[in-house]
Amino acid sequence: MNERDADAPETTAGADAVDGPGTFARPETGAGPSAADGPGDEGRPDAVRTWHRLADGSVLLDGFHALKHAVRFRADVPVAVTTDRRAALELADELAPDVRDALEALLTEVPETTLKALVPRPHPTSVAALAVRPSRAANLGILARTPRSTPVVVLDNPRNLGNAGAVIRLAAGFGATGVVTTGTLDPWHPTVVRGGAGLHFATAVERLTVDELPPGPVFALDPEGEDIRGLKLPDDAVLAFGSERTGLSPELRARADHLVALPMRPQVSSYNLATSVAMTLFHWSATGGAPA
Structure with a gap:
């Protein structure tokens, strides 16, 4: 962890939470407060009205680090609020510092009661914003593009x-x-975005069926697979991981070109899903792949 503890998302979503507030429609853009709007009373009502108008169709950026990453990776952020503008800019x-000027133009100071009305469980950094979800067509284009120099995670x-x-993240x-999800979980659910620290805007995130998976050889993680330590994962691999409870679905297993196993001590039943992904991506990068 390279940044202070406020970067760590809360993990109170529960083990079986799926599908949140539905899919997000693209809100109108350019509607946020202008750079001239400051922390005073004259800027506050515009920011709150903009928030209420766009909230149902936007991606919630919960906390400074989610907003930082969204801005850094060129998300469209119509409105951002904080209870302490000076503290937020000091954090920037x-x-x-690379996005400090952009945040200064975006952030409007509001009272704590207003922030809690907009976001019932505010992040400890007391910063929140709304962003436009990238278009599905654009993400599908990125996922389908070949040749591909880095894997897709499923x-x-x-x-x-x-x-x-x-x-x-x-x-x-x-x-x-x-990152592609199958099944009912919405990968753009606010809790997922919070857990990803706003890094949804740094990679293509979509929900697809198994039949719609991107092109490339599918390497599915399974205890009965070949030990990953003897393999070199290709850059265009589709790396598939089963659910926390039931493992790979029959449809995904049938679609797999290779079954791959992570080393694990006998009598240990499984790794956490994110840990498995981390180990697999590290193996890919250590055997020839390279982070962008």
Whole structure:
């Protein structure tokens, strides 16, 4: 961990939380407060009105680090609020000077009661924002593009929102092309975005069926597979991981070109999903692949 503890997302989503507030429609853009809007009373009502108008169709960026990453990876952020503008900009000076000017233009100061009305469980950094979800067509284009220089991670019917967010954060860190989920979990659920620290905007994140998986050889993680230590994973691999409870679905197993196993001590039943993804991506990078 390279940044202070506030970067760590809370993990109170529960083990079986799936499907949150539905799919997100693309809100109108350019509607946020202008750079001239400051922390005073004149800027506050515009920011709150903009928030209420766009909230139902936008991606919630919960906390400074989610906003920092979204801005860094060129997300469209119409509105951002904080209870302490000076503290947020000091945090930017310390941890994200590359986006400090952009955050100064975006952030509007609001009272704590207003922030709690907008976000019932505010992040400890007291920063929140709304962003436009990338278009599905654009993400599908990225996932389908060949040749591909980095893998795609597939979570087959995941159940835990926090795990999904952690995997997206890992994939972004390794420069993976994208993260695909199958099943009912919405990978853009606010808890997943919070767990991913806003790094959904650094990689292509979509929900697909097994039949819609991107091109490339499918390497599925399974205890009965070949030991990963004897393999070199290709850059265009589709790395598939089963659900926390039931492992690979029959559909994904039938689609797999290779079954791969991680080393594990006998009588230990399994690894955490995000840990398995981290080990696999590290193996890929250590045997020839390279983070972007």
